[in-house]
Amino acid sequence: MYTTQMDAAKRGIVTREMEIVAQKENMDIKELQQLMAQGKVIIPANKKHTALDPEGIGRGMRTKINVNIGISKDCCNFDIELEKAKKAIELKADAIMDLSSYGKTGEFRRKLISISTAMVGTVPIYDAVGFYDKEISDITAEEFLDVIERHAADGVDFMTIHAGINRETVRRFKKNGRLTNIVSRGGSLMFAWMELTGNENPFYEYYDRILEIFAEYDVTMSLGDALRPGSINDSTDAAQIEELIVLGELTKRAWERNVQVMVEGPGHMAINEIAANMVLEKRLCHEAPFYVLGPIVTDVAPGYDHITSAIGGAIAAASGADFLCYVTPAEHLRLPDIDDMKEGIIASRIAAHAADIAKGIKGARDWDYKMSEARKNLDWDKMFELAVDGEKAKRYRESSKPENEDTCTMCGNMCAVRNTNKILKGERIKIL
Template sequence: MKNYKTQMEAAKKGIITPEMKIVAEKEFMEVEKLMALVACGQVAIPANIMHTSLSPEGIGTGLKTKINVNLGVSGDCKNYQQELEKVKLSLKFGAEAIMDLSNFGKTNTFRQELIKLSPAMIGTVPMYDAIGYLEKDLLAITPQDFMRVVRAHAEEGVDFMTIHAGINRRAIETFKRDGRRMNIVSRGGSLLFAWMEMTGNENPFYEYYDEFLEILREYDVTISLGDALRPGCIDDSSDSSQLGELIELGHLTKRAWAKDVQVLVEGPGHMAMNEIAANMAIQKRLCHNAPFYVLGPLVTDIAPGYDHITSAIGGAIAAASGADFLCYVTPAEHLRLPDIDDVKEGIIASKIAAHAADIAKGIPHAREIDNKMAEARRKVDWDAMFEIAIDSEKARAYFESTPPEDKHSCSMCGKMCAVRTTNMILEGKTVAFYSEN
């Protein structure tokens, strides 16, 4: 019988868990080093004891940048089968985490099926689910009701939960005093803001924080401290509301660690490129080097339909500057619930950003796959290139859509291909274009 409740408690006691062994092997890291990082909170291994299909992953210092895929039904789009297809696609392309953000109806049936089949970490935002789960209007929900929903998600096997505990009365006073161009754009944050304003009460996730932590500790659920006051446009970034909440999240991080609950801290949504690196450094300082989970940041506000690109730009800079976990953004952001093609585009963009950042950070073996691609390209080995590519099917389809006359080139350059020309000269051949060699 194990004598620990959470990965953090085990690490503090010097116990190497099976999950730590798996993560250390995946990350090419000595397990003792990983254990020390888990013990001090710089690495989290979200692994609910009820999630038996999980393939554990680590998030944090010295590890590969992980990505999360958001999915789930809404009142306007209630096709659970389509959401399961998105799950399968996410797993196919190597997403390490999936967040079920369903906000309509009885979502637990879908979530239980998701947890049963998914080796990826599963996250939720209990605040989203509260209204449908409880079948109550927002004003009628009590702090005890919120606890019921959190416990239900924990019992189902959710590995990490976004809890917006930092938006307390003090944070709201700052927000209302200073104002913003886009106000509050966090769905969970806006619901809590409304509940607090309508009831006159303190944020229940803040007021009863220790009680929520006890539930999370029981199932080893990682708390993802939500950024309810994240900037929703670049003009609101790095303002008093965002940074004031971040300071509070730093205090909440230490309180969670004191109870052996692992922590992720969530970060900004929209931010100009020149502010990103500084924000990553500030977050790590204020939140004691806890793993940082960022949405984007989206580096401009004028690209609806292309926000997977604005997000990937910001995500690459953020991860290279210290962020550990990227939440994908799809082309449908700000416009609609994403369809399966949107999900694929979002995943690929986020994977590119994460991998590019890992190269920049010098993560062990990150460059190896790029070197393999370079070797395949030097040899003009198309099959090897397709196998290595992040999206093999798309790469092959593009190549075959306009086939080259010479298999040692593509239709872009034909016989003038630089690689072909150089290879021929190095092989002692003559390069000619109007006669056969």
């Protein structure tokens, strides 16, 4: 009997989840097992998440995307968040994180896990304040650990644990200073707790206890980047790199307990720094899968950060990142609505697919070949079927009808594709 997917891989046991992922990724099962045993590929799959359609994250895998949902004190309608989750699954998101930060979230979390075929992630520190109805400084280390265990028992597949921000990394952050300080919500809460209590980060101090919980339920450790840069001015600074070094050490400790790991990364970052940061993470964190927010490549586009993020995400994934956290047009402005969520998902899926082409992922270019073939044949229905967002493509087409069905209103009778096809067939064309 095995304890976790990583334990099974080390023992040479083929799990149901491995079989599904190997088939999806067109990968030999032995190769998959070897990569999992080395920590280079993970399959987040809590033993209690029975609705899960498992996915692999890491080397040789298709780049996956995550969608964030969840209530806040100002927007606390769980029904709307559940609709978002259903829409995210429909739009082929690979993972959904419940980032609820207000009230009693357990019932919603369990409902989400019961219906979600996508991986489900959480950030337990967000839930602690609402669960105990206490100020952050009044929560004890033991209470933080209890919340983690509750999430694991509910069936959460991966959890963001901000264990890399400890007394030493805080000292480095304070010594060097930053323009935008700490922008990670979980990181800022843990920083506040440490400063207000004078204690060490309990996620760092009691990391082995957390690993015991994760191993029992087979929860994947998502090592949170509490000190990720919140502006391009702060990227690749001393605090970010020192935390990354700590995350690499924590990665090895998790692997010793057969706990699967992915490492979270920046944040805001200029384009010319992205590739180097991906190499640095893989080096310092021993090729554990890398999960990035964006990166957002410029700070001046509120309302369009799904675009700034997609630019950075495509470069990051092409350079080695394995998992993209979507960003919506509402980033930095408000809680996203369902339309914002859709735009964020589509932008992230485009970025992920563009990166998969660059990485040479098996079958990635086939999709584009089929679309190009449909365009050459002026097969509009096939184009809509293949499109990332076929609904939008069809709506645009129908909103502006051409004189001839084999053209569009951009070029009309000057359509290059139609006219070239006709000439190659020996047919005459009429432009006027």
